[in-house]
Amino acid sequence: MDATPLAELTEGSEFVGLLWLVSGQVRQTKSGDPYWEGTFQDASGSLPSKLWDSFEGRKGRVREHLEILRPGRPLKVWARVDAFQGSLQLTLGAVEPVVGEAVDAGLFSPRSRRTEAEMAEEFEKILSRMKDRDWVRLLRAFRADTHFVAFRQAPAAKSIHHAWVGGLMEHSLSLARGVKLLAPNYPGLDADLLLCACFLHDAGKAVEISSEPGFEYTTEGKLLGHIFMGARLVEQLCDSLPGFSPEKRRHLVHLVLSHQGERSEGFGSPVDPQTPEAVFFHHLDNLDAKVQNCLTALEKAGENVGAFTSGRDNPLRKSYYRTRPGDASEEGDASGPRKKGGRDDDAGGADPQPRLW
Numbered sequence: 001m002d003a004t005p006l007a008e009l010t011e012g013s014e015f016v017g018l019l020w021l022v023s024g025q026v027r028q029t030k031s032g033d034p035y036w037e038g039t040f041q042d043a044s045g046s047l048p049s050k051l052w053d054s055f056e057g058r059k060g061r062v063r064e065h066l067e068i069l070r071p072g073r074p075l076k077v078w079a080r081v082d083a084f085q086g087s088l089q090l091t092l093g094a095v096e097p098v099v100g101e102a103v104d105a106g107l108f109s110p111r112s113r114r115t116e117a118e119m120a121e122e123f124e125k126i127l128s129r130m131k132d133r134d135w136v137r138l139l140r141a142f143r144a145d146t147h148f149v150a151f152r153q154a155p156a157a158k159s160i161h162h163a164w165v166g167g168l169m170e171h172s173l174s175l176a177r178g179v180k181l182l183a184p185n186y187p188g189l190d191a192d193l194l195l196c197a198c199f200l201h202d203a204g205k206a207v208e209i210s211s212e213p214g215f216e217y218t219t220e221g222k223l224l225g226h227i228f229m230g231a232r233l234v235e236q237l238c239d240s241l242p243g244f245s246p247e248k249r250r251h252l253v254h255l256v257l258s259h260q261g262e263r264s265e266g267f268g269s270p271v272d273p274q275t276p277e278a279v280f281f282h283h284l285d286n287l288d289a290k291v292q293n294c295l296t297a298l299e300k301a302g303e304n305v306g307a308f309t310s311g312r313d314n315p316l317r318k319s320y321y322r323t324r325p326g327d328a329s330e331e332g333d334a335s336g337p338r339k340k341g342g343r344d345d346d347a348g349g350a351d352p353q354p355r356l357w
Helices: 061-065 116-129 133-144 147-153 167-185 191-200 219-224 226-239 246-258 276-301
Strands: 014-028 034-042 045-052 073-084 087-097
Touching: 034 061, 045 061, 116 133, 116 147, 116 167, 133 147, 133 191, 133 226, 133 246, 147 167, 167 191, 167 276, 191 226, 191 246, 191 276, 219 226, 226 246, 246 276
Parallel strands: 045 087
Antiparallel strands: 014 034, 014 073, 034 045, 073 087
């Protein structure tokens, strides 16, 4: 029988099945006894986990399991689901290595609900409707580059927003729809430049963050960061195109370098946004990330009791009000939060992606 997904576990239940070990380390209790603390993951999410040195009267369990509890691989897990400071965690009863069978690491990572083919089709429609020859050539060069293969699989972040396989492409397409809707409100903006920025501003994340379960930062990502690597990629792509405008190259590189906002805010951009397109794009990018963080938190909350989501479970340490406007009756009584971020499941599963292209 298939194991219950981590996202569906409840306090007091048991888990038996395969999980991917993302991280782990030995710590000490206040009395000096060792215990192991780590994080396991499946495709639905992750849970913090503990293995106590003494369990059912038997000590020395931490030392016995150290060789098994090496991060970056699947393990057979038997655990009890407990609550700690308002959040669920796994208390490990037994852990065994997987022997004699190949296990696909991709089974343990959350994935975009949109198919790769569907997102590729939308990308092609965007290209077909762009007018500026230079920007079209640049995106076609990016599509043909080996970097694009990793880009299509990469998460948009480790945890804050679109943190799933295919999340970077999903985020980029969402930004492109935002450009389509909002840029005409500001005459004079270069819409095709903004569309290029949608796909290239975070291109460095395909190298910065591994697409393996846990989405850990790579060595190059830790040392160089996605902003530098993205700007370098843009320069390389522009320089590979004969006759590409130096001024357009400068504008796009500036967009990549400044997309995380003012330097004083401390989010990593080495320069402040200093063009109309850079100012517009920074706020659009921030909007998409923050709204998706909220929607994901509401969905992950499921049917758990409480008017607000748990800030402890959110990488931004934010909690959100769970009852949606349409959930209240005329008398003002809340009928309870709906599943899937407030969409009505009886509405026939309407496609949440507007068809703009």
